[in-house]
Amino acid sequence: MVPVRSVSVTPSSLTPSDLLWIIEHREERCTLCGNCTAVCPKGAIRLAHMRKRLPKLDVFSKKRGNEYQTFTGIRQETEQSKLCIGCGMCSMVCPNEAITPVAGTNENRTLFFENRKGEPMKRGGRRNATGPTLLDRIIFDRISMLTDPALDAGRHEFSVTTTLGRVLSPEEFLEKSVSGGWIPPTREIFPFVIGSMSFGALSPNMWLGLLQGVAYCNEVLGIPVVMCTGEGGCPPWVLRSRFLKYIILQIASGYFGWDEIIRAIPEMKCNPAAIEVKYGQGAKPGDGGLLMWHKVSKLIARLRGVPEGVDLPSPPVHQTLYSIEESVMKMLQTLSMAFEHKVPVYPKISASTSAKSVLNNLVRNPYAAGLMIDGIDGGTGAAYNVSMDATGHPIASCVRDCYLDLAKQGKQNEIPIFAAGGIGKNGNIAQNGMAMIMLGASGVHIGKYMMQAAAGCLGNEKNRCNVCNLGICPKGITSQNPKLYRRLDPDKVAERVAEVFMSINTEIKKIMAPLGRSQSLPIGMSDAIGIADKAAAERLQIKYTC
């Protein structure tokens, strides 16, 4: 029998200083209001009653004994399932700045135990790699100073849209125009697209808040922003609304929600912006969606056409496709035909050393409206940590290689490449996006940045929060629990979306104006960028600037 007084330790016993996030609580400031323990998404903190022994240590007194003092404080759990995630909601609700999580400076012992029940660490977020990204280090160094008229971003009229869709060569275009042949559909869209985040990965309030903001950008601000649904389908009322034209519908290996989409086709008021066929994503190449049962609510189950409360892992590849050629034939043609060849259809792949082969294949296929490449720094709602941290390819050189390859064939204006994965990772959204565009992308997709900017996502690359997979998002962004997602006001999300795009719109102009350019995006204008890194400059074939 183990004596009550004994302290048992197990191989995974941890002390607070072993943890990634350490709760600092200042007892003298604490008002014992209970807000912090009430809000904590992990149950990581509790009210602790502590007893202090004060021995009577007066050497001149013969009386011996102790006095005891009890006091309270907020203390953190060290049990793996309840570890602090550093979200900081406790500080947010503390009326007196008495509590805050701080990043542990010790080695992170908890990582050694993130494999209970033999299940490797899974999380949301993106690659936990901090510091400036390659894109952050690119500067726009071609400034027109009195040589050609510099433009004023605030006053001049700019056209900053990009083309999504296949652009025929002039000869071909003329020939088709004359013969009445099929001219592939294109869209003029804002080059920053809200990337695929599914209805399910995101809460209803987040997803609809984003779409409301996108609608506002289009209809009030005149910024033609589009967003991609992700693979969770699209609410039927949205499919039948005029807002569908701001939506890229994604079809992925899980095929969730496509019955509702097909059912809605005859009743659609307009065409969707495009169809994205997902073959891979940057955050977890080789993995499909990993929506876990916590998040498969009644609503999500209904929309996706699955039972409630089950795990929904999507296969890494489309089950009936065996090669690029077959995929392109089957899916691009089918989806193009489904919308009478009036909607651009393009594939999305994980950035990879093999991206060029895919692209070269698409060049030969008239149904391919573009290629979307998602790099290693892309975010996700749920992935194995090892996939997120160590699997994939950075986006910059991958897109650059593809673009230069197109340029070699003289096709760079015909098939747009969209880039994603870590755009705006450190907040430099327009700079990152424009650097990517000058490297050769026609536009970028931004997901994680939107969660952070539009809804206050607390996650970061020091593994803060990153519990999107568990459905306990303290901001209500990635939770399917109404008690959590009702914290998020869709109006406020929409406002932030509008603010973000107004601001990106201005920053694009601030970047383009010094180039003396106002009427077309500087796609592939790599003579305007430089980097103070010789190896990177050489690899990307841009200027080494120091």
Add this chain to the structure above:
Amino acid sequence: MATTVVKGLNEKGERISSMEFEKLVRQAAASSSDLLLESYGQHNIGIRLQREDGLNITVKGPSGQRLGCMGMPGTTIVCEGSTSDDVGYLNIGAEIAILGDATNGACNAMANGKVFIGGSIGARGLTMTKWNPEHEKPELWVLGSTGDSFAEFNCGGIAVVCGIKPKNPDNILGYRPCVGMVGGTIYFRGKTDNSYPKTNAKVTQPNEAQWQWLTENIVGFLNKIRQPELLEMLTRRDEWQVLMPITPQERALMFAGPMPMAEFRNEHWNKEFGGDPLRDLAPGLDRSNIGVIVSGDLRRKKPYWANCESAAPCTYYCPVHIPTVDRLRLIREGRIEEAYQLILRYTPLPASVCGAVCPNLCVENCSRMGVDTAIDAQLLGQAVNIFEPPQVAESTGKKVAIIGGGPAGMNVAWQLALSGIEAHIFEQDDKIGGKLAQVIPWERLSQAIWDREIARFLATPNIKVSCNVTMTKEKFAELHKEYDYIVIAVGTHTPRRLQFPGNEKVLAALDFLKKAKSPKPLPVGREVVVIGAGNVGCDVACEAYRLGAEKVTLVDIQKPLAFGKEKAAAEALGAQFRWPVLTKEVTDEGLITNTGELIAAQTVIISIGDVPALSFLPESVETVTVGGAAWISTDKAHITSDSKVLAVGDVERPGLATNALGAGKTAAEFIIAKSKGQEWKPFDKQVIPQKALTITHYIPMDTGTSEQDQADRCLSCASCRDCHLCETICPTGAISRQDILTSTHDDNRSLTTSYEYVSDDEKCIACGFCADTCPCGIWTMNAF
């Protein structure tokens, strides 16, 4: 003074440069305050010209760019036609009247002075104006309209745009006026495209002061441009509007979008869907905004007062499940009599067993050990010795035969008797009590206490005892017919022996101890060896010393299992423990080990356990053979393969006296439940986890010597101690204590409380402080 004329063409009729023209004008102004400039497109006319008595300049002919640039106070310029770009550029006080139009950049960076335009102006008028508080604000009056980008970064300039014969009647202020405007006022009359940035400027109606200023000053403007007849048309207040800058403070509170999001949602978003866009997928889904600190149904967890739903360690680990925690609570509540009644409902032998022979498993896991030392259970047991038995229930007419009057059989009888079932004990010996009576030395179990408890037992109605009954198959069959149930509680009374040479010289511990406790104990030698160093071996050693032995050695083939009081007593008397020792043979000299060593002894006693004697057992009762002996197999309710026959105590498997008492109680409860036609429910509470308790509320102290001391020290695990700490700590005042009505006739009254603590859902924010504070582990937070 006469007007001085300066010509812009030289004698040859050629245009002179702006530099030369400016020199000539400056010379002329030095001597004349009235100049007529017949300019020919020269720039910067009137730049920094000033006379103390004032200077009037009339410009005839084409004027170049920047007319009146850097104009000084006191200088008046009248341009009789139209003028070019940047009229009034950097003006700091000149009054400039243009009877025709002005092109782009009028009044750029003007800080003081007035510019009157009799026509319209081009783009970027009134940009970058300044206002020095030492001076008047600069003014720009335009009879017609302005071009695009009007009043950008306007800081001090007052503009009046009258909208008479505008260049574009649909938009008299041009595209995007007021970008970056931070000061000044723009009065305008006529249509606009509303393209001013809503975060920089706002449109209002002129207020009283503004209207008064406008009507007072417009007369002068119209005179300057020589069109006084327009006064009536331009003084209709409802035709005028004013653009005012928005302060940074106001802007900080604004959403930057040109339409409030709520308006977009109501007028555009919701209308397109005709309702919530998820109403088909999730009818009635409420997605409205809530805060993060919530009460009621919006909480993710909620507190639950789980009083007495788990077992305290004392209750749980006691084989009889005696609720010591409740007894101590009753003592704290002053319900002393009920406290004793409660214990006697569990055991007829609290003083003899709990208070003497039992190793007190109850307190081996006592939570109080986290503070100092366990509750003194022995003290509590002894305290019950003088107390009278509880009231027995009315007779049910049922009767049960109990074979064997040891602790197991006694508790069967006691429980049945209290429930009104006749219990008839058939005992082989001449007294009841089994081994407690027969073999436990009086040193460990006081005879006075024992006799009193036996007397209390025998005096209890419904209990019949027949001693000296030898059970046989035939007798058993009779009982089987006669009684509703038979409970076999014969214990183990056949000593186990080993077959080594000389084993016939060895005494069995059971026989030795029985005799030792009788008036005629067996004699012992000076040196005694006991084979088997368990607790019974220790009792043997003690008795041997009492009966005259001088040296007792206990040998065992493994580390001795003896523990507790028995071992301590034997050691205190000088007993030696030796192990591992294998016995090779026993001779008259003593015990010879397998290594050939002789341990000298005149008396050798073997104490390696006893086995049941079951010759009376019918074939309907199945046994299992373990260690060469047959034991009766039973289920959880102690029922044998014969559903009318139960077996309890050592006859199932060897155990402590307390195990026997516990088995007896369980079996009796089964019989009682059956006889009442009720379902039998075994004890099934989970033990409360230590971490559920908050033990830091208690401070270390001495164990104490009274029941009251123990009651005070008890942590009251899983049983509310009514301390009000939860009520006190609750930050929202959600928890309150409420009385509940209980029936005074309820048998379980002692086990329940007359109050409960309740958390008000509407006040509770689910902080969990109650659960974190509760010393007893009653409050739990449940997800919901």
